Amino acid sequence: MINTTIRWSLYIVSLIVLGPIAGLLMELSDSPDGTAGTVLVAGSPVLGILGLVLGSAIAAGVGAVAAWLGGLRPGLTCAGIVLAWMAGMSSGLTSIVAASDKGPWVALMIEGVLVGMCLLGIGVVVSLAAARHRVPASSPHQPVASEHGLSFNKRSIAALAAAVPAGAVAAWALAMTDLKGQVIAAATLAAVALTLLMRLIDLKTPALGALAAGAVLAVFGPAYALAQVPAEGALASAYTQAIPGIVLVTPLDWAAGLLLGTPLGLAWSASIAKRAET
Numbered sequence: 001m002i003n004t005t006i007r008w009s010l011y012i013v014s015l016i017v018l019g020p021i022a023g024l025l026m027e028l029s030d031s032p033d034g035t036a037g038t039v040l041v042a043g044s045p046v047l048g049i050l051g052l053v054l055g056s057a058i059a060a061g062v063g064a065v066a067a068w069l070g071g072l073r074p075g076l077t078c079a080g081i082v083l084a085w086m087a088g089m090s091s092g093l094t095s096i097v098a099a100s101d102k103g104p105w106v107a108l109m110i111e112g113v114l115v116g117m118c119l120l121g122i123g124v125v126v127s128l129a130a131a132r133h134r135v136p137a138s139s140p141h142q143p144v145a146s147e148h149g150l151s152f153n154k155r156s157i158a159a160l161a162a163a164v165p166a167g168a169v170a171a172w173a174l175a176m177t178d179l180k181g182q183v184i185a186a187a188t189l190a191a192v193a194l195t196l197l198m199r200l201i202d203l204k205t206p207a208l209g210a211l212a213a214g215a216v217l218a219v220f221g222p223a224y225a226l227a228q229v230p231a232e233g234a235l236a237s238a239y240t241q242a243i244p245g246i247v248l249v250t251p252l253d254w255a256a257g258l259l260l261g262t263p264l265g266l267a268w269s270a271s272i273a274k275r276a277e278t
Contacts, residue, residue, distance in 0.1 A: 003069070003070055006069050006070060007066065007069070007070040007074045010062065010065065010066045010069070010070070010074065010078050011074075011077065011078060011081065013062070014062050014066075014078040014079075014081040014082055015081050018058050018059075018062050018082050019081050019082045019084065019085035020085060021058065022054075022055035022058045022059065022082045022083075022085050022086050023055075023085035023086055023088060023089035024089070025050075025051035025054050025055045025086070026048075026051050026055065026086050026089040026090050027051075027089065028043070028044070028047035028048060028050060028051040029041075029042060029043040029044065029045075029047060029048030029051055029090070030042065030043050036089065036090060036091040036095065037090065037091050037096075037099065038090045038091050038096060038108070038111060038250060038251075038252065039051070039052045039090075039111045039114060039115065039251070039252070040107045040108070040110060040111045040114075041091070041096050041099060041100055041104050041107050041108065041111070042091060042095075042096070042099045049114065051086075052086075052114060052115065052118060053118065055082065055083070055086045056083075056118035056119075056121065056122055058082055059078075059079040059080075059082035059083050059122050059259075060079065060121065060122045060125040060126065062078045062079065062082060063075040063076060063078050063079030063082075063122060063125065063126040063129070063259075064125050064126055064128075064129035065078075065129070066078040066079075066126075067126045067127075067129040067130035068129040068130070068132055071130055072126065072127065072130035072207060072263075072266075073263035073266060073267065074263075075126040075129060075130055076123075076126055076207065076259050076260075076262055076263045077259070077260060077263050079122050079126060079259045080256055080257075080258075080259030080260035080261075080263075081260070083122075083252065083255050083256040083259055084184055084256040084260065086252055086255075086256070087180065087184055087250070087252040087253045087255070087256040088180045088181075088184070090250065090252050091250075092178035092179065092180060092183070092250075093178040093238060093243065093247065093248050093250060094178050094235075094238040094239065096108070096250070097234045097235050097238050098235055098238075100231075102231055103226075103229075103230075103231025103232075103234055104222075104234075105222045105223070105225045105226035105229070105231070106222075106226065108221075108222035108225075108250065108251065109219055109222040109223055109226065111222075111250075111251050112215075112218035112219035112220075112221070112222055112251040112254075113219055114251075115215075115218055115251035115252055115254070115255050116214075116215030116216075116218050116219065116251070116255075117215075118255070119211050119214070119215055119218075119254075119255045119258065119259070120208070120211055120212060120215060122211075122259070123207070123208045123211040123212075124208065127206065127207065127208055151206070152205065152206065152209065153202075153204070155201070155202040155204070155205075156202050156204065156205040156206075156209060158201060158202070159197075159198040159199075159201035159202040159205045159209065160198060160205070160209050160212065160213050162197055162198065162201055163194040163195070163197055163198040163209070163210065163213040164194070164213045164216050164217065164220075166193050166194045166197045167190045167191065167193060167194035167213055167214060167217050168190075168217055168220065168246055170186075170189060170190035170193040170194070171186055171187060171190040171217065171221075171245055171246050171249050172244060172245045172246045173245065174186035174189055174190065174245065175187075175245030175246070175248040175249050176241070176245065176248075177241060177248070178238070178248045180253075183248055183249045183250070183253045184253050184256050184257055184260075185257075186245065186248075186249060186253075186257070187214075187249050187253045187254050187256065187257020187258065187261070188256075188257040188260045188261040188264075189257075189261060190214075190217075190249075190257065190261070191210065191214060191257050191258045191260070191261025191262050191264075191265060192261040192262075192264045192265040192268065193265070194210060194213050194214070194265070195207070195210040195261065195262045195264075195265025195266060195269065196265045196268050196269050198210055198213065198265075199265065199266065199269035199270075199273075200269055200272065203269070203273055207262055207263075207266055210258065210262045210265065210266075211258050211259075211262065214254050214255075214257070214258035215254075215258075217246070217249075217254055218251040218254040218255070219251075220246070221246045221247045221248075221249055221250075221254075222247070222251075224244070224246060224247060225243070225244075225247040228244075229243060229247065
């Protein structure tokens with residue numbers, strides 16, 4: 001009962017206190033006219049990167065506390081709530097394209113690398129904190145195998161190789177518009193799919209592997225757009241909803257969705273494994 005109370009208290013603090021603070025940091029990247037930007041597109045890239053780093057630090061901090069007190073999955077979820085605020089306060093793809101004269105794809109690729117690095121940093125911090133706490137075996141948040149570990153083997157690499165295209169296909173099918181709620185939800189469900197497949201292939205693959213797979217997708221989307229969506233026709237494609245779903249999910253959307261969806265994928269795969277044992 002105490003663990004449940006602590007866990008939900010941290011969820012609430014992340015949702016109504018820390019998340020909004022991190023979201024406000026994204027306003028550092030807004031255009032001079034007040035239009036929402038992203039880390040590198042629209043406003044000052046330096047201020048955008050500063051907002052990303054500070055917001056990620058907040059997410060890592062609350063995630064570490066939640067992981068230390070309640071386990072890996074609550075830690076990732078708390079961090080994901082904070083990142084969801086940041087993603088929600090950033091610009092959607094149509095606005096990004098409209099704010100970029102030469103096309104935003106290269107900037108978004110670089111942004112994907114930066115966001116991916118922050119995402120992996122959050123994952124490492126939360127995983128290390130979770131490793132210092134073992135919840136009771138009866139808890140639904142009990143880690144399975146090396147879920148919060150940091151080591152990978154050959155089979156884990158194969159699992160990651162399968163997880164990346166699975167996440168890409170899921171995002172491609174689920175992201176229909178660039179509305180923030182829709183793309184974050186699409187990224188979350190894609191994270192569930194890639195985590196589930198990854199853990200079914202190798203139950204010993206750490207949760208950090210799912211975040212790494214998603215970090216690849218955060219770069220792949222803009223890279224695909226660079227090759228397939230000409231800059232001069234990008235805005236028209238955005239207005240007619242002709243841009244592929246994988247492109248509509250921006251790097252911050254991926255980061256938030258991965259942190260929210262990975263715990264669900266871990267729980268689902270653990271349930272399947274447990275039923276298989278019985």
